[in-house]
Amino acid sequence: MVPFDFTYHRPSSIEEAVRLFERLHKQGKTPLYYGGGTEIITLSRLNLAFADAVIDIKHIPECCVLRIEQNELTLGAALSLTSIEEANPFPLLTKTASEVADRTARNQITLGGNVCGQIFYRETVLPLLLADCHVVIAGKDGLKQRSIHEVFQQRMRLEHGEFLVQVKIDLSYVSLPHAHTKRRKQGKVGYPLVTVAAIKKDERLHVAFSGVCPFPFRSKTVEEQLNARHLPIETRISRALQYLPKPILNDTEGSVEYRLFVLMNALSDILIPLEEG
Amino acid sequence: MIKCEILLTVNEESHSIIARQADTLLFVLRNQLGLTGAKPGCLNGDCGACTVLVDKTPIKSCMMLAIEAAEKPITTIEGLCDTPIQRAFIEQFAFQCGYCTPGFLINAYALTKQHPDADDETIQEWLESNICRCTSYQEIEQAVKSVLAKKHEND
Amino acid sequence: MIGKSVIRKEAWDKVTGRAKYTHDYFEVGMLHAKLVTSPYAHARIREIHTEKAGSVPGVRAIVTGEGLPLTGEDLRDRPPIAFDKVRYHGEVVAVVVADTLVQAEKAANLIHVAYEPLPSVGSPREALQEGAPLIHENLANYQKGKYSYPEPGTNIAHRTKIRKGNMEKGWAESDVVIEASFAFAPSDHAALEIRCATAEIRQDGTIVIIASSQAPFMIKRLIGEYFGEDVGKVIVHTPLVGGAYGGKAPVQLELLAYLASKAVGGRKVSVWNTREQDMITSPVHIGMEATVKIGCTADGYIKAAEILFLFDGGAYSDKAIDVTRAAAVDCTGPYHIENVWCDSLCVYTNHPYASPFRSFGHCEQAFAIERTIDLLAEKLNIDKLELRMKNAIRPGHTTPTQVVLNRSNVGNLPACIARLRELIQWDEWQRIEINSRTVRAKGVSCGWKTSTIDTDASSGAILTFNPDGSVNLISGVVEIGTGTKTVLAQILSEKLKMDIDDIHVKMDIDTQTTPEHWKTVSSRGTFMAGRAVLSAADDAIRQLKAIAACVLRASAEDLEVGYGKVFLRDDPSIYVPIKDIVYGYKYPNGNAIGGQLIGRGHYILRHLTPLDKETGAGKPGPEWTVCAHAVEIEFDKRDYTYQIIKAASVIDIGKVLNRRAALGQVMGAMSMGLSFASRETFLFDRYERILNAQLRTYRPIRFGEHPEYMVEFIETPQIDAPYGARGVGEHGLIGMPAALANALSVAAEVPLNELPLFPELIWRTKEGKQYGSI
Structure with a gap:
C-alpha cells in the first residue's frame, strides 16, 4: 500500500524517459525512475520514500539488453536478477545476485534497482566493482559511459534526472577465477552480516564487500594488504581489517566485533582457495 | 487522487478497472476483482502469501503496481483448477490454517512447470520465498516432490 | 474412522483460494481505520494535534483515548487507546477513520503527538530493581479479578506462589545442588494472517463484529463488560483464521473497531494492522x-x-x-x-x-x-x-x-x-x-x-439434520488451522457410524447461532468440544431411537443407530432410514409424529x-x-x-x-x-x-x-x-x-x-x- 498518489509513466525510449523526468520536475513534481519497484513500494509504505510520478524504465529496449558482443558483456539496468542468473553470462554476478532477497523477489528486483538502491547493501555492485565495469548513464545531455569507480562511491552518484541504463563488462573478467560468500545472522534468506566477493586477475586479488559498512566498497588499501603475498594469509587478512573504511556496522544483524570475526573467516574461506587455485 | 483505467487479464478473463496508479496488483485483485485468494501477509515483499504469476513468473503482488501488470497474463490461485500440486498439498497435509497456501501453491505450481527435474537446491531456492507458520515445511516438501516424481513417471 | 488421516473438511477451499478470512470480506461503503502508534516505549502524552489530519478528504473520525474504560482480562490496567502516557513502543494513541485506507494513512501521518519521554524499563530484573520507574503508578486502584495479585508500588502485576513439601528437608537430602539463570526477550507469533476486525453498530444497538480471533465468545462478553453493552446485542463472526498460536486469544483490535464504529454513527469500520503493528502493537x-x-x-x-x-x-x-x-x-x-x-x-x-x-x-x-x-x-x-x-x-x-x-x-x-x-x-x-x-x-x-x-470453561455442540439424513455439526471451536473441526466430524462419524462425507461442518463462528466454545486455545478443542459433540450425538441418538421405536413398534432399548438407519439390534433387516425420521415420521395416511430433530450437547470441565x-x-x-x-x-x-x-x-x-x-x-x-x-x-x-x-x-x-x-x-x-x-x-x-x-x-x-x-x-x-x- 503506497500511502500517497503518483502518476505512472512508461516511456519506450531513453530520450522520452529523460524528457519526462525534466518535464515532471519543471511542473514541481518529484519524479523517480522505477525499475522493479520493490524498494520504492517498500520504503514508501514506511514514509521513507516519496514520489508523485514514477517513470518505469522496464520498457526501454536498451535497459533490457543482455548481450555479448566484441568482447563486452552488456547488461540492461532493468533486467531482473533472476533473468541474469538464468542466462548466467557472468558467473560471479550470478552467485551474488542469487543471494539477494529471495527468488520471487528477484523476479522483480532489477540490476539497476539493486545497484542504485537506497537500502545500502547493493550487493550486485560487488562483481561490477571487481570487474572494473563501465556504466552507461542517461541524462539530459544524452548518454555517457563512465567507469563504475568514477560513479559508484558508496552509492551511485547520479546527477539529478539521470538513470542507469546499462553496465558493460569486459569479457576477460567474466571467466576469471572468482569466489563469493554471504554470511547472515542466521538462516538462508535475509540481509548480510557480511558479503565478500573476489576475483583473481593477473595473480592479484580484487575484493569487494557489502554489509561491513553502511555501503558496499572495494578498497585499494584493503586489496594491497590482501595481496601482500610475502606474508601469510592470516596476517594479510588481519592487516586488511585495519584498513576497512569506517564506520563498521553495529546493528541488528550483528555487533562490530562479531562482524569482524565473521569477516575474517569469510575472507580466509574465499581467498585461500582462490589464491591457490 | 490519480486514478486511471487499467486493463488486466486475470485467469484468462479480461477486466477493465479504475484504480489509483499507485495501487498494487494485490490491492486491485482483492478489492476490485474480488480475487481474495492472494493474501496480504506483510505488504513488504517478505512473506510470499500474495504470490501470483505474471507472465508465468511468480511475483509478489504486493510489490508490483497493478498498472505494471496491465496487458500481461496474470494467474492467481483462483485460476488453478484441480492441478496435481493442489491435490498433492491436500494429500500431504501441506497446509493447516491455509493462509500462506495460495502463495505457496502458485510458486510451487510454477516451479513444477518450469523445472520438472528440480533438484533439492532448486526446490529450496524457489520455495524459500514463502513463509509458512503452521507446517514444518516437510509436508510441503513432500507435496512438491510427489508432483515432480509423478511427472517423471509419466515421462 | 478413529485414527484415519481424513483430509480436512475445508481442504479444497484452502487450495483454490476460496477459503475466506476476515479481511477477505470487503464491503463497499465500509470505512477503514489506521492506527497511530507511539514511537516511544515510555512517555507522557502532552498533546495530540488532530486538526490537520481531520481536514484530509475522506476522514470521518479521529478517536483518541480520553474517557475510555480500562480493559484487561485479569486486571484492568490497559486503556484501549493510550491516554495520559504510553507504555510501549507501538502502543495505539489514536485511530483515524476514513473512506479509504489510503486516506486514513495520509491523515494518520499528519497527527502530531507531543511526547515527554520517560525513563524506560527493559527487562523484568530491571523492573524489580529499587527505584525502577513505575509503569503503573495507579496499580492499587485497578479493578482486578479475584485471583490476580498485583503488588502496588512495584512493577509486579501478579505473583503465583508454589509451596510444596519442605525445602529445608529437600536441601538436606540433596548431595548435589546446581543453580543457573536464563533469559530471553519477547518475540512474536507472526501468524501469516495479520490481525483485523470490523465492527458495525446497527440502529437497534446490535453490535456486529467480524474478527480474526481465537476467542469470539470472549469478544462478545468483554464488549458487554467493558462498555456496558447488552451482551445479547453483541454478535461476533469469526471465519477461518489464518494462524493464531495464542496471539489471537486476546481481545484488542475488536475494541478499537467498536470504538471507531461508534465514532462514525455505527457505520462499518475495518481495523487492520500493518505487519509492523501486528508485531509490536498487538500482543x-x-x-x-x-x-x-x-x-x-x-x-x-x-x-x-x-x-x-x-x-x-x-x-x-x-x-x-x-x-x-x-x-x-x-x-x-x-x-x-x-x-x-x-x-x-x-x-x-x-x-x-x-x-x-x-x-x-x-x-x-x-x-x-x-x-x-x-x-x-x-x-x-x-x-x-x-x-x-x-x-x-x-x-x-x-x-x-x-x-x-x-x-x-x-x-x-x-x-x-x-x-x-x-x-x-x-x-x-x-x-x-x-x-x-x-x-x-x-x-x-x-x-x-x-x-x-477457567474452572467453569465449557463447550457446546449442536447437530441438525438434512432431509437426506446427513448431519450438520455446529461447534464453537474456531478453525485456526488445527483441523479440530474435521476431528470433531470424525468423532461424530464414529459415534453415529456414519460416513464422514455425510457430516457437514459449519466452519465459521456466529456467536448468535453457534453454541459457545470457551476459547479455541490451550489444546482444548478436541477434548471439550469432542465431549460436547459426543453428548450431542447421544442426544440425537436418543431422539432417533424414540421416534424409531414408534415406527418400528419396538422398544428404544432394542434399537441401534448407524449406517444411516435406526435398526433392530438383533435383526438389522428391520429398520427405518434416518432421513425418514429426522424431520418427523409421516405415516402412509399422512399423520406425522416426532419433528425436526436437533441434537444438543455440552461439556464443562469438572473439579477444577x-x-x-x-x-x-x-x-x-x-x-x-x-x-x-x-x-x-x-x-x-x-x-x-x-x-x-x-x-x-x-x-x-x-x-x-x-x-x-x-x-x-x-x-x-x-x-x-x-x-x-x-x-x-x-x-x-x-x-x-x-x-x-x-x-x-x-x-x-x-x-x-x-x-x-x-x-x-x-x-x-x-x-x-x-x-x-x-x-x-x-x-x-x-x-x-x-x-x-x-x-x-x-x-x-x-x-x-x-x-x-x-x-x-x-x-x-x-x-x-x-x-x-x-
Whole structure:
C-alpha cells in the first residue's frame, strides 16, 4: 500500500524517459525512475520514500539488453536478477545476485534497482566493482559511459534526472577465477552480516564487500594488504581489517566485533582457495 | 487522487478497472476483482502469501503496481483448477490454517512447470520465498516432490 | 474412522483460494481505520494535534483515548487507546477513520503527538530493581479479578506462589545442588494472517463484529463488560483464521473497531494492522528471565527445586497473568519433586504486552528447567536421559500444585523417554567430532502441560439434520488451522457410524447461532468440544431411537443407530432410514409424529479449582500430556554456525484420532519451537524501541532450513476424553528450545542459557563477555 498518489509513466525510449523526468520536475513534481519497484513500494509504505510520478524504465529496449558482443558483456539496468542468473553470462554476478532477497523477489528486483538502491547493501555492485565495469548513464545531455569507480562511491552518484541504463563488462573478467560468500545472522534468506566477493586477475586479488559498512566498497588499501603475498594469509587478512573504511556496522544483524570475526573467516574461506587455485 | 483505467487479464478473463496508479496488483485483485485468494501477509515483499504469476513468473503482488501488470497474463490461485500440486498439498497435509497456501501453491505450481527435474537446491531456492507458520515445511516438501516424481513417471 | 488421516473438511477451499478470512470480506461503503502508534516505549502524552489530519478528504473520525474504560482480562490496567502516557513502543494513541485506507494513512501521518519521554524499563530484573520507574503508578486502584495479585508500588502485576513439601528437608537430602539463570526477550507469533476486525453498530444497538480471533465468545462478553453493552446485542463472526498460536486469544483490535464504529454513527469500520503493528502493537510472545536451583542425591534423585520465573509481561498484564500462572503450575517440568518453591511473576516492563503463545508458558519454563536438568546430569556425570527417566513423573506422584496423578491424567512419560532413546539412537553417540571443525551433537528434553483454563470453561455442540439424513455439526471451536473441526466430524462419524462425507461442518463462528466454545486455545478443542459433540450425538441418538421405536413398534432399548438407519439390534433387516425420521415420521395416511430433530450437547470441565494464593495448591486442569524431545545438530566450531539435522518428539497422545493431522500439529509446533529458539526475538535499542518489527528483519524459519522431523506417539488413554485422546496441539513445541540449547551447549562445550541461539550468542558466550551485547 503506497500511502500517497503518483502518476505512472512508461516511456519506450531513453530520450522520452529523460524528457519526462525534466518535464515532471519543471511542473514541481518529484519524479523517480522505477525499475522493479520493490524498494520504492517498500520504503514508501514506511514514509521513507516519496514520489508523485514514477517513470518505469522496464520498457526501454536498451535497459533490457543482455548481450555479448566484441568482447563486452552488456547488461540492461532493468533486467531482473533472476533473468541474469538464468542466462548466467557472468558467473560471479550470478552467485551474488542469487543471494539477494529471495527468488520471487528477484523476479522483480532489477540490476539497476539493486545497484542504485537506497537500502545500502547493493550487493550486485560487488562483481561490477571487481570487474572494473563501465556504466552507461542517461541524462539530459544524452548518454555517457563512465567507469563504475568514477560513479559508484558508496552509492551511485547520479546527477539529478539521470538513470542507469546499462553496465558493460569486459569479457576477460567474466571467466576469471572468482569466489563469493554471504554470511547472515542466521538462516538462508535475509540481509548480510557480511558479503565478500573476489576475483583473481593477473595473480592479484580484487575484493569487494557489502554489509561491513553502511555501503558496499572495494578498497585499494584493503586489496594491497590482501595481496601482500610475502606474508601469510592470516596476517594479510588481519592487516586488511585495519584498513576497512569506517564506520563498521553495529546493528541488528550483528555487533562490530562479531562482524569482524565473521569477516575474517569469510575472507580466509574465499581467498585461500582462490589464491591457490 | 490519480486514478486511471487499467486493463488486466486475470485467469484468462479480461477486466477493465479504475484504480489509483499507485495501487498494487494485490490491492486491485482483492478489492476490485474480488480475487481474495492472494493474501496480504506483510505488504513488504517478505512473506510470499500474495504470490501470483505474471507472465508465468511468480511475483509478489504486493510489490508490483497493478498498472505494471496491465496487458500481461496474470494467474492467481483462483485460476488453478484441480492441478496435481493442489491435490498433492491436500494429500500431504501441506497446509493447516491455509493462509500462506495460495502463495505457496502458485510458486510451487510454477516451479513444477518450469523445472520438472528440480533438484533439492532448486526446490529450496524457489520455495524459500514463502513463509509458512503452521507446517514444518516437510509436508510441503513432500507435496512438491510427489508432483515432480509423478511427472517423471509419466515421462 | 478413529485414527484415519481424513483430509480436512475445508481442504479444497484452502487450495483454490476460496477459503475466506476476515479481511477477505470487503464491503463497499465500509470505512477503514489506521492506527497511530507511539514511537516511544515510555512517555507522557502532552498533546495530540488532530486538526490537520481531520481536514484530509475522506476522514470521518479521529478517536483518541480520553474517557475510555480500562480493559484487561485479569486486571484492568490497559486503556484501549493510550491516554495520559504510553507504555510501549507501538502502543495505539489514536485511530483515524476514513473512506479509504489510503486516506486514513495520509491523515494518520499528519497527527502530531507531543511526547515527554520517560525513563524506560527493559527487562523484568530491571523492573524489580529499587527505584525502577513505575509503569503503573495507579496499580492499587485497578479493578482486578479475584485471583490476580498485583503488588502496588512495584512493577509486579501478579505473583503465583508454589509451596510444596519442605525445602529445608529437600536441601538436606540433596548431595548435589546446581543453580543457573536464563533469559530471553519477547518475540512474536507472526501468524501469516495479520490481525483485523470490523465492527458495525446497527440502529437497534446490535453490535456486529467480524474478527480474526481465537476467542469470539470472549469478544462478545468483554464488549458487554467493558462498555456496558447488552451482551445479547453483541454478535461476533469469526471465519477461518489464518494462524493464531495464542496471539489471537486476546481481545484488542475488536475494541478499537467498536470504538471507531461508534465514532462514525455505527457505520462499518475495518481495523487492520500493518505487519509492523501486528508485531509490536498487538500482543507478543512473552519474554522471561529465570533462576532455577535444583538439589539431588548422588545417585540422581531430585529432592528440591527452587524456581524463580520473572516473565516480561510487557506494558499491560492482560493474558500474561494467566501465562505466568500456567508456567508455575507445571514449574518443575515432568519430574517427581517433593519439595518445591516457585515464584512466578508477571512483571511490567516497557515492552509490548504479552499474550499466550503456543504452549502457554511451557516452552519458556521448560527451557530453564530442562537446561538445568542437563547441567545437573553433567555435574552428576549421569546419562541425561537416564536422569530424566529416574525422576520422570508417574502415576501416584503429585504435581507442584499437589494434584495426585494417575495413569489416565498423566499418561506414560517413561515410555516416551524410552521410545525417544531408541528413535534417536541415543546410546550410539551423543557427541561426535566429524572433523577438526565439525561436530554433531544431540540434545534432549522432556515436557508436560496441563491446560490452565477457567474452572467453569465449557463447550457446546449442536447437530441438525438434512432431509437426506446427513448431519450438520455446529461447534464453537474456531478453525485456526488445527483441523479440530474435521476431528470433531470424525468423532461424530464414529459415534453415529456414519460416513464422514455425510457430516457437514459449519466452519465459521456466529456467536448468535453457534453454541459457545470457551476459547479455541490451550489444546482444548478436541477434548471439550469432542465431549460436547459426543453428548450431542447421544442426544440425537436418543431422539432417533424414540421416534424409531414408534415406527418400528419396538422398544428404544432394542434399537441401534448407524449406517444411516435406526435398526433392530438383533435383526438389522428391520429398520427405518434416518432421513425418514429426522424431520418427523409421516405415516402412509399422512399423520406425522416426532419433528425436526436437533441434537444438543455440552461439556464443562469438572473439579477444577483456583490455586491457593499462598501455596498454589489446587487443580488447574483436567489432564497432562507428557512428551520427550530430541534435537540433533551439526555445529561448526570455528564459525559458531550450525544446522539442525533432526528433531524428534515422542508424545503420549492418549489416542490418535487423525494420524496425519496429529503429526502435522506436532511437527508444526516443533518447527515453531525451533524457529523461536534459533532465530526469533525482538531486538530493542536502549530506549526499548523495537528495531526489527518486519518479517524482513525478524526472520522465521524458511523452507529448506527445516530439519528431518521424527514424531511418534504413545497411547495411554485419558479415560474421560473422546476415545481417550489427549490435547496435543502445543506439545511439540514445549521441549524444542531446551533440546536445541542442550545440543548446542554440548557441541560448543559452553552452557547456553539465553535465546535465541544466534551464532553470535554462542560466539559471545564461548569467547567471553568482553565483546558486550548485541
